[in-house]
Amino acid sequence: MNLPILYSFRRCPYAMRARMALVIANIECELREVVLRDKPVSMLEVSPKGTVPVMLLPDGEVLEESMDIIHWAMERANIRRWSWPLQDPTTRAPAYGLIEENDGPFKFALDRYKYAGRYPEQDASVYRSLTEPFLDKLELRLTHSPYLFGNDPSLVDIAIFPFIRQFARVDMEWFESTSYSELRRWLSELETGSLFNSIMRKHDAWHSGDSVTYFLEDAVEQEAV
Numbered sequence: 001m002n003l004p005i006l007y008s009f010r011r012c013p014y015a016m017r018a019r020m021a022l023v024i025a026n027i028e029c030e031l032r033e034v035v036l037r038d039k040p041v042s043m044l045e046v047s048p049k050g051t052v053p054v055m056l057l058p059d060g061e062v063l064e065e066s067m068d069i070i071h072w073a074m075e076r077a078n079i080r081r082w083s084w085p086l087q088d089p090t091t092r093a094p095a096y097g098l099i100e101e102n103d104g105p106f107k108f109a110l111d112r113y114k115y116a117g118r119y120p121e122q123d124a125s126v127y128r129s130l131t132e133p134f135l136d137k138l139e140l141r142l143t144h145s146p147y148l149f150g151n152d153p154s155l156v157d158i159a160i161f162p163f164i165r166q167f168a169r170v171d172m173e174w175f176e177s178t179s180y181s182e183l184r185r186w187l188s189e190l191e192t193g194s195l196f197n198s199i200m201r202k203h204d205a206w207h208s209g210d211s212v213t214y215f216l217e218d219a220v221e222q223e224a225v
């Protein structure tokens with residue numbers, strides 16, 4: 001079988017969103033779990049920038065951004081039930097706007113809040129306060145509807161929630177004490193759902209010559225237990 005190859009890291013939020021999109025689109029691939037401090041040579045050969053996720057397609061094309069993998073999955077499969085906010089002319093701009101804000105200013109502040117020791121110029125609480133405009137925006141949307149765009153989760157929720165999960169886990173007690181009650185509800189629903197749990201199965205690091213791990217087969221099996 002000539003399958004796409006996905007280089008991934010279980011705990012990476014970018015890789016999480018790509019894996020969830022692949023499950024939603026029902027796309028099988030060969031999963032290669034990466035250890036970030038010891039990246040496989042075969043991955044660096046196709047994507048020298050050295051970030052995960054990376055997807056190598058059977059025709060040799062390389063997707064080296066998580067959103068590119070999501071877009072590729074959207075084009076390959078009819079997943080309109082999940083992808084519509086990114087496609088509908090009335091929601092497209094705000095949907096991409098939220099993802100850009102997540103990947104830009106929010107991620108910038110999240111990294112500094114999470115790894116405060118590496119950024120001693122400011123206190124962690126200062127970096128945390130920089131996340132508030134984005135969290136406020138999400139909270140407001142979630143008071144109007146259960147998910148960011150309506151009654152059901154979409155790819156926009158999928159693209160953003162792994163980062164909010166990471167944020168919440170930096171100081172759970174603080175997060176629980178905030179007024180972000182809708183955000184907590186939303187996070188808990190997505191985090192405990194079968195989709196997320198299907199992509200969080202643990203795998204040993206991949207080494208050249210290992211037998212193939214079938215991503216989807218594995219994810220679906222996980223979902224069933």
Ligand SMILES: N[C@@H](CCC(=O)N[C@@H](CS)C(=O)NCC(=O)O)C(=O)O
Pocket residue numbers: 009011012013014015036037050051052053064065066067
């Ligand atoms: N813009 C990239 C970012 C991916 C990224 O930064 N991934 C992190 C892990 S969460 C990474 O691979 N970092 C490289 C390293 O730590 O060596 C994407 O959307 O895929």
